[in-house]
Amino acid sequence: MIHLTTPITEEKIRALKVGDAVEISGILFTGRDVVHKFLHEGGVLPAEVNLRDGIIYHCGPVVMKDDAGQWKVTAAGPTTSIREEPYQSQIINDFGLRGVIGKGGMGDRTLEACKKSGCVYLHAIGGAAQVLAECITEVKSVHFLTEFGSPEAIWELRVKNFPAVVTMDSHGQSLHRDVFATSSAELAKYL
Amino acid sequence: MIALCNSLVELVRRSSAELPDDVHQAVLQSLQNEKKGTIAEAALQIIDRNIALAKKKSQPICQDTGSIIFYVECPVNFDQPAFVQAACMAVREATKKGFLRQNSVDSLTGINDGTTVGLGSPSIHFHQHQQENIEVRLILKGGGCENVGAQYSLPNEKLKANRDLDGCRKVILDAVLQAQGKGCGPGILGVCIGGDRASGYEFSKQQFLRNMQDRNPIAELDQLEQDIVATANRLGIGPMGFGGNTTLLGAKICAANRLPASFFVSISYMCWAYRRQGVTLDQKGQIETWLY
DSSP states (O other): OEEEESSOOHHHHHTOOTTOEEEEEEEEEEOOHHHHHHHHTTOOOOTTOOOTTOEEEOOOOEEEEOTTSOEEEEEOOOOBGGGGHHHHHHHHHHHTOSEEEEBSOOOHHHHHHHHHHTOEEEEOOTTOHHHHHTTEEEEEEEESHHHHOGGGSEEEEEEEEEEEEEEEOTTSOBHHHHHHHHHHHHHHHHO | OHHHHHHHHHHHHHHHHOOOHHHHHHHHHHHHHSOTTSHHHHHHHHHHHHHHHHHHHTOOSSSOOOEEEEEEEEOTTOOHHHHHHHHHHHHHHHHHTTSSOSOOOOTTTOOOOSSOOBTTBSEEEEEEOSSSOEEEEEEEEOHHHHHTOEEEESOBTTTTBOSSHHHHHHHHHHHHHHHTTTTOSSEEEEEEESSOHHHHHHHHHHGGGSOTTOOOSSHHHHHHHHHHHHHHTTSOOOGGGSSSSOSEEEEEEEEOOOOTTOOEEEEEEEOSSOEEEEEEEOTTSOEEEEOO
16 A cells, blocks of 8 residues: 655656555545536645645545534546546646545546646546545645535545556556556457 | 425435345446456446445445436325425435435526525426335436437338337437437436336336336346347447447336327437435334335
8 A cells, every 4th residue: 555645746656556455534625527627727725735746536525514514425436537637637737736535537638647746636436425525634625615516526525545556657558547547448359 | 394395305315325126237247257457347347436435425326417207106195395305405405415406407597505405306206006105216317328318100111210119229229329329328218118208208217117137027128128228239330439348237117008000119318327226214214214
């Protein structure tokens, strides 16, 4: 098991290979469909949202206010990442992201940006909303809550030992590309 | 009305937090079938832990609490508008309690008003029967798996799929291939052969009301169901698309009549977090029994 703590150095990211299991501690910023389109169109982030050497998490959590008025994440698995493919490479390059957490994998443009900028795609377990919510120790802040709505807002989350698998690395390797190729070839045998 | 609303909140809570036993059994079986020490096995172990944790904490199995689809079997004199009102109240309440995410967005303005109620949410299908009992079934279907659903019009030249069962088999397996891990596999397919573009998808989703372990009474469809699962599980897509032995947990297929000109195969993909429950209600709207 490899431990990653944000902010993450390029060296640490370049050492990761497809298939590596990691546990992440530190800060994650959620960002999904609305955030990616917003940034692609030149939207400006609040100063507190510093993505450099950080990680964006494709996630629309369930967040409740407890009796003391504090936010608490009660469910927080990944959403399907491929929808961000038109935007992700630009955001990796422009904001200096070191990691993208999601599920289902991404395409060639994102893979190229990972190689160029020193970033990896980290696959969390889709649907595992409770196991992953338990890794969130604090909601540090929330941005665009009213404008984007709760699932699409940017939630700044402190996490401890958040589990994921490297499925796209910074050396041009992608588990998703490989599995698609082998499963296509396999299917051809049975048709 | 209050009793009915409370019953529906409880139906939503249990659907969101507790995987039905038949689905859980299928997940456990798939865990046995994966090679030890692989990332596929590790993924299923996390999934199994998640199922237990959601039940214990009474919180959503998946943060995407999905499209809310009610199927209501009711007597002829049943007050449908009152049920619709109670269901909308229940969805609002379940959202406030965190059993549902604030999950409904105005498609024109992008505004999420936080209630999870709006045109199409919840979706309610009534079916009258010549009996006095009321049965309410609920499916919560997340967006990730909904997005990998597919509808094919046969013949499909690219896939060499003609208007016969072999052609249906080809397009169903193509849908599995295209979905890879994006729909949160291992998945379950609901398929309708025939119908029109709307009814085909509608019938395909109704297949998710079936028990995982049941067998199709129509021999050709039963054979196709078994074949689709066995073949899909040889493709090596595996849990989450990580590679591995379990790509599908099940396939449920029905056939509906079609126009001579049309031959649709509509495929709905359900993620492993296959949330489905049902209750029978008494005349006051109180829960009598659980159906799954």
